[in-house]
Amino acid sequence: MRRVRIFCLLASLTSVFPVLVGVFAGEPLTQLANTWVKRSPLPDGPPSPRLGYEASWAYDPFSKLLIRWGGHNQGGGGEQHSETWTFDPLTARWTLKEPNDSPPGVCCAQQNVFDLSARRFVRFPAFSGSHGWQWFREIYLKNSSVWTYDLAANRWRDMRPCPEPRVSPLRCASWDSHHEVIVLFGGEGNSEGTLVYDPYTNTWTWQRPPEQPPFRSGGNLAYDSARKLHILFGSQFSDDPHTWAYDLVANRWLDLKPERLPPTDRNDAVLTYDSVNHVIIAVVKVGEGKGEEAKSRLETWVFDTGKRQWTKMNPPREPDPSGNRARLLTFLPDHGLAILENRTHPPHGPAEQQIWTYCYAKPTPESLWRPTTTLRVRTQTDSAVLTWNHEGQPPAQWAIYRGEGNQPWLSNYRRIAAVPGQQNRYEDRGLERGRVYYYYVRGEAVSDKPAGGPVPESNRARTQPRIVEDVVVSVRNAQEVEISWSPPAQSEDVVGYYVERAIVEVLSGDQLVRLKKAVAPLATTSVGAIRRIGPFEKLTATPVTSTRFTDRVDLSKPQTISGSSLWERRFYKEEIDPEGKPYPWAVYAYRVRAVNALGTVSGPSTYFLTIPSAPQWVFSRERNGQCDLKWAKNPEADLKGYRVYRLDSRFGAPPITRLTPEPINATTFTDPTAGKATRRYHIVAVDALGQEGFPSMPVWYEREWKSFYKPFIGEWHQ
Secondary structure, three states: OHHHHHHHHHHHHHHHOHHHHHHHHOOOOOOOOOEEEEEEOOOOOOOOOOOOOOOEEEEEOOOOEEEEEOOEOOOOOOOEOOOEEEEEOOOOEEEEEOOOOOOOOOEOOOOOEEEOOOOEEEEOOOEOOOOOOOOHHHHHHHOOOOEEEEOOOOEEEEOOOOOOOOOOOOOEEEEEOOOOEEEEEOOOOOOOOOEEEEOOOOEEEEOOOOOOOOOOOOOEEEEEOOOOEEEEEOOOOOEOOOOEEEEOOOOEEEEOOOOOOOOOEOOOOEEEEEOOOOEEEEEEEEEEOOHHHOEEEEEEEEEEOOOOEEEEOOOOOOOOOOOOOOEEEEEEOOOOEEEEEEEEOOOOOOOEEEEEEEEOOOOOHHHOOOOOEEEEEEEOOOEEEEEEEEOOOOOOEEEEEEEEOOOHHHOOOEEEEEEEOOOOEEEEEOOOOOOOEEEEEEEEOOOOOOOOOOOOEOOOEEOOOOOOOOEEEEEEEOOEEEEEEOOOOOOOOEEEEEEEEEEEEEEEOOOEHHHHHHOOOOOOOOEEEEEEEOOOEEOOOOOEOOOEEEEEOOOOOOOOOOOOOOEEOOOOHHHEOOOOOOOOOOEEEEEEEEEEOOOOEOOOOOOEEOOOOOOOOOEEEEEOOEEEEEOOOOOOOOOOEEEEEEEOOOOOOOOOEEOOOOOEOOOEEEEOOOOOOOEEEEEEEEOOOOOEEEEOOOEEEOOOOHHHOOOOOOOOEO
């Protein structure tokens, strides 16, 4: 009898606190097939920050954490967050990351992506500046098409690819694991079409397929790696009774025409690919009634791409009802579970940031994801040396595959060699200099011994350097600019660098109506926004071997782009004051490209301007009605100092206060007039010419919804 009671108690704990089972066992989360389990918040579980809806997230299987960014505050439609959080599925613990910098805060940020190759969270832009507590100068200057977040370093980088498309909120995006690129489609008010972003080269490609699905707001993409197709389904505001598939290699959209469909009218669907069972899992919103009587519910559906078949799963319990743009769905390949953030609020249910997991079918331990085979390529004068690390029992032999092409998805892989399973090195000789080759290795069984378990296959690797990410542009005086940089990752075979420069046309803070209303322009004014960027031209005919270069250039007179521009931003007539004072200095953009021993050139680095970069690692604290600020010293040489700006209200009344009319030399500042009101602060660096640079990310003083942050922050915070 006693044993029965103990068993019943354990069963009860498992049902109420399912997360504890995995924690105590040190194993992946488990649950019954075709069930949803609520993981957070639970009565005795870790605290939830109760973040608002319209955020984005992606799973990092290396750190075993979900990375969540953006969305609204705890009140629902309040300020647009730029906060970065992690969630541990095993322990249900939230952690607020306080990084070096961040993109401007956003809402409607769905479908950002995790880059498994570089191990970075990739963020695309969404709506900014429409819910208050934001400075438009930060949005104008920092809202580029791509930022990446390195969780291990807790570091955001503004990638600023150029040229770049207009990427919209509520777009669809998915990671292509075979070609290690990101496919995007749609977005609110967007007609750019099908796009591909390659993080390895920091470049965009406009695919322009012959036919495309109707453009849309909402819906989701998920990559079916078993069929090598990107599956598109759902919409927020329209009825699209189709299931679409995009073949990247063929550059073709297909209407799969399944016999049965989930509800399609304004279903606000979220999708993810179950890489264990090779199906697409979807959660769709089904509306009933009209006006005040309108209600909605959630339904779970599964799509088998190979069979072109949708199945309504009818689990014993569905997640609680929630409104539009309130759900995020992704897959945990090391647990074999889909995971859903479901932001409920009255009248649909309690105000909660719910986390649920769904099991389609119970996985076997062998089917779960684990990092097994990591391939690297190091080039020589006419060859590529492949080396790989493999965890676990090696296969009987390794097959070497090589592809060639102008893009990774156009490389036609073929088997070029095989080596014994105990070997982890291969040299591919006789390569053409300057050409990009693509490789992967795959385990094989010898003919008389069948393979046991999953077949190991490596990542893709290229005979091309990774991009230079960290560049510093220092204006020494009006005739001298110094550019310095750090070598790219995995740079053992890098032998030199090209430096490029482009003319940049800007609008001043006095010319932009929004900015001059927010804060009185300086006498010399500041760069308010980039308007056009011209073609980049090489400054070094041959690669330089140093990581430093000095450009003798005249900054004393603004320059105009002759001919067509590489990138242009259009402003409405009412956004510009024709009587505003133009910017008095020339502005240039610099990029760096690495060159390896094979003579192959990397993609372009982020471009950096001849104004200071944004100050980083900014923190604040409340102290007896005063606000203390501190930040890291900027890397540029010959800076005059820093200015401190304060936002005193949500919507700019009163306007922004410039607390330091003259630059200060210190990297600390105390605002004695902070008082008890909620405020936000930006730091801006000033160079030798008196030019202001990019604004820092904002930090809070007596922030809104402060009680929700107390479990997650210390005395100094952002």
